[in-house]
Amino acid sequence: MSGKDAMAWAAAWAHLCTASAARPIYAVLDTAREPGILPLLHDRAVAYRSLFEPAAARDFAGLDPCLAPVDARATGLAKILELGWGRAWAVFVEAPLDGDSMRSALRERLWVEVPGEPAPLYFRFYDPRVLRRFLATLGTDDVARFFGPIAAFWLESADGGALLRAAPKAGGGLWVEAAGQPGVEAALV
Numbered sequence: 001m002s003g004k005d006a007m008a009w010a011a012a013w014a015h016l017c018t019a020s021a022a023r024p025i026y027a028v029l030d031t032a033r034e035p036g037i038l039p040l041l042h043d044r045a046v047a048y049r050s051l052f053e054p055a056a057a058r059d060f061a062g063l064d065p066c067l068a069p070v071d072a073r074a075t076g077l078a079k080i081l082e083l084g085w086g087r088a089w090a091v092f093v094e095a096p097l098d099g100d101s102m103r104s105a106l107r108e109r110l111w112v113e114v115p116g117e118p119a120p121l122y123f124r125f126y127d128p129r130v131l132r133r134f135l136a137t138l139g140t141d142d143v144a145r146f147f148g149p150i151a152a153f154w155l156e157s158a159d160g161g162a163l164l165r166a167a168p169k170a171g172g173g174l175w176v177e178a179a180g181q182p183g184v185e186a187a188l189v
Contacts (some may be wrong), residue, residue: 004161005160005161006082006085008032008085008086008087008160008161008163009081009082010085010160011158011163011179011180012069012085012162012163012179013078013081014164015154015179015180016070016092016154017070017071017072019154020069020094021072022074022095022103023094023095023096023151024029024069024094024095024096024098025069025070025092025093025094025101025154026067026068026069026070026092026093026095026099027067027068027069027070027077027081027090027091027092027106028051028065028066028067028080028088028090028091028093028106028126029048029065029066029067029068029080029084029089029090029126030062030065030088030089030124030126030181031063031065031066032063032064032065032124032129033087033088033089033127034084034087034089037066037080037084037089038066038072040079040080040083041066041068041076041080043075044075044076044080045076046068046074046076046077046078046080047069048067048068049066049067049068049099049103050064050065050066050067051064051066051067051103051106051107051110051126051157052065053064053187065096065106065110065124065126067099067102067103067106069099070092071131072162075165080087082138085156085160086156086159086160087160088127088128088129088156090126090128091125091126091127091128091131091154091155092152092153092154092155093106093152093153093154094150094151094152094153094154094165095149095150095151096149097149101149103149105148105149106125106126108148109123110122110123110125111123128155128156129158131153131155132155132158132164132188132189133188133189135153135166135176135188136188136189137175138174140172140173142172143168143172143174144168144172147167147168148163149165152165152166152167153165153166153167154166154179157174157178157186158189162163162178162179162186163178163179164176164177164178164179164186164188165177165178165179166188167175174187
């Protein structure tokens with residue numbers, strides 16, 4: 001990791017830890033993107049849960065998105081996320097929900113209805129590259145529907161130089177800002 005990336009990651013982790021003191025934040029890790037994530041979770045004794053149901057989690061072990069709480073004391077998780085910074089390994093979700101409720105809310109977002117498609121499609125919202133593009137296309141009403149109980153998604157910028165926070169606006173629509181720059185709108189893509 002370059003010095004610039006290390007500084008960006010350190011700032012991102014500090015913002016996530018500070019925010020998680022006020023409201024729960026969870027990391028959603030993309031184990032399909034990086035096969036080394038699951039062994040790292042086990043090696044560093046990080047508490048996590050698959051977003052898949054147990055049978056599917058067994059069948060797709062190593063490909064399932066994993067949910068882990070963000071906490072300033074979670075040094076094992078911090079190290080894993082540091083390794084993946086700028087490599088699209090995770091997004092972060094902020095919501096006033098406990099772990100079970102968060103898992104349920106995120107599971108509802110794994111499948112999306114697409115006009116013209118006969119069945120719902122699997123949606124990799126936990127890939128920051130996918131989530132950035134998807135959020136940029138949402139209309140005002142779509143934002144509230146997609147976010148539901150979720151207060152915000154936090155994700156790395158396209159160049160990995162910043163942590164972005166995307167949240168519904170009070171009057172509708174989406175507000176995006178870079179961590180550490182409250183009130184200054186930022187671009188998703």
